[in-house]
Amino acid sequence: xxxxxxxxxxxxxxxxxxxxxxxxxxxxxxxxxxxEVGLTEIKIEYASPAVNxxxxxxxxxxxxxxxxxxxxxxxxxxxxxxxxIADTDVPAGTYAxxxxxxxxxEWTLTLxxxxxxxxxxxxxxxxxxxxxxxxxxxxxxxxxxxxxxxxDDASATIxxxxxxxxxxFKVNLHTSDQAYAAIQRATDGLWRDSFGAARYLLAAGDYDxxxxxxxxxxxxxxxxxxxxxxxxxLNKKGKNDKAYKYAQKAMDMGNETPESFWYKANVEExxxxxxxx
Numbered sequence: 001x002x003x004x005x006x007x008x009x010x011x012x013x014x015x016x017x018x019x020x021x022x023x024x025x026x027x028x029x030x031x032x033x034x035x036e037v038g039l040t041e042i043k044i045e046y047a048s049p050a051v052n053x054x055x056x057x058x059x060x061x062x063x064x065x066x067x068x069x070x071x072x073x074x075x076x077x078x079x080x081x082x083x084x085i086a087d088t089d090v091p092a093g094t095y096a097x098x099x100x101x102x103x104x105x106e107w108t109l110t111l112x113x114x115x116x117x118x119x120x121x122x123x124x125x126x127x128x129x130x131x132x133x134x135x136x137x138x139x140x141x142x143x144x145x146x147x148x149x150x151x152d153d154a155s156a157t158i159x160x161x162x163x164x165x166x167x168x169f170k171v172n173l174h175t176s177d178q179a180y181a182a183i184q185r186a187t188d189g190l191w192r193d194s195f196g197a198a199r200y201l202l203a204a205g206d207y208d209x210x211x212x213x214x215x216x217x218x219x220x221x222x223x224x225x226x227x228x229x230x231x232x233x234l235n236k237k238g239k240n241d242k243a244y245k246y247a248q249k250a251m252d253m254g255n256e257t258p259e260s261f262w263y264k265a266n267v268e269e270x271x272x273x274x275x276x277x
Contacts, residue, residue: 028071033146038153038175041080044097046070048143049162056163057101066110066119069099069160070144076115077158084172085111086131095128099160099167107133109169131169138166191221198229207236224254228267240275247271 028047035042049071054060061067069075074096081092095111098119102108111129112122144162151157153175159168194217201210210233217226231246247270254261 030072031145033148035148035151035156037148037151037156037171038173039081039178040083040173040175041078042148042156042158042171043078044075044146044148044158045078046075046144046146047072048145050143051140051163057165058103061101063101063103066098066100066122068119069097074098074116074118075146077111079171081178082174084174085109085129085169088129088131090128096122098122099133101165101167105135107135107167109133134168136166136168137164140164187220191217191223191226193217194220195226195229198226198233202229202233202236205236207233211237222253224250224257224261225263227253228263231267231270235270235274241277244271244274244276247274 028049030045031048032043032045034044047070057063075098076094077097078094079090079092083090083092090111093113094115095113096115096117098110098112100108100110109129109131110127113126113128114122117123117126138161140163141161144160147159147161149157149159153173155170155172157168157170159166161167194213198210198214198217201207201213211230214226214230214233218230227246228250231243231250234243234246237243247267251264251267251271254264254267258264
């Protein structure tokens with residue numbers, strides 16, 4: 001009896017392990033598409049159902065009802081940087097992506113900030129985008145698929161294709177502004193290197209090289225601090241009129257940001273004591 005029981009337990013254990021290891025094709029396998037567009041990464045995660053001899057739009061997917069634009073879990077779309085869809089600014093982040101198909105072809109795109117919200121249970125107050133889509137007929141796609149196409153630094157087109165229908169929307173990017181901001185940040189940092197060198201050379205008495213370095217600094221980013229240092233260098237070189245002019249300019253620039261005008265007293269003293277010519 002014990003031997004039979006042991007054999008049964010062993011058989012059940014082996015069966016459980018085999019079931020746990022059994023892998024079969026999924027009716028709607030998961031899929032992902034990702035593309036770097038300008039400085040922005042766009043990623044779409046979805047499940048890809050098949051037509052499987054069914055009527056898709058107007059049948060399996062009802063018209064005039066919000067649809068998760070895929071199968072299983074909500075379709076998700078992510079933007080690594082801020083973008084714009086239609087007239088709506090969309091902050092960087094991940095969103096649930098829905099579509100509302102219509103027999104007229106006037107589909108609507110909806111993005112919701114709760115990336116895990118199912119279409120039927122979402123909080124509409126979290127909708128961040130509601131925009132029309134471009135819909136057209138295409139050759140049959142047995143499985144639902146997303147593509148990111150027609151992209152350049154300024155925009156990209158995102159398309160969902162299933163059966164004989166293609167629904168698309170455009171994502172506008174801020175690549176140019178982001179690139180210029182990055183350049184400005186880099187420049188703002190670089191001016192400090194030449195500025196630091198100029199201050200050292202000023203203290204060391206090498207006024208000619210100090211002037212070269214401060215001019216480099218000013219060429220990258222002009223502010224009251226490096227303008228004041230140039231005034232001091234010119235004063236040391238005996239160029240009174242130019243020294244006074246730059247001291248006055250430093251005063252004017254510094255007064256625009258008084259909370260960070262640390263050497264205001266020094267500049268005032270110079271303006272009161274340096275010869276103007």
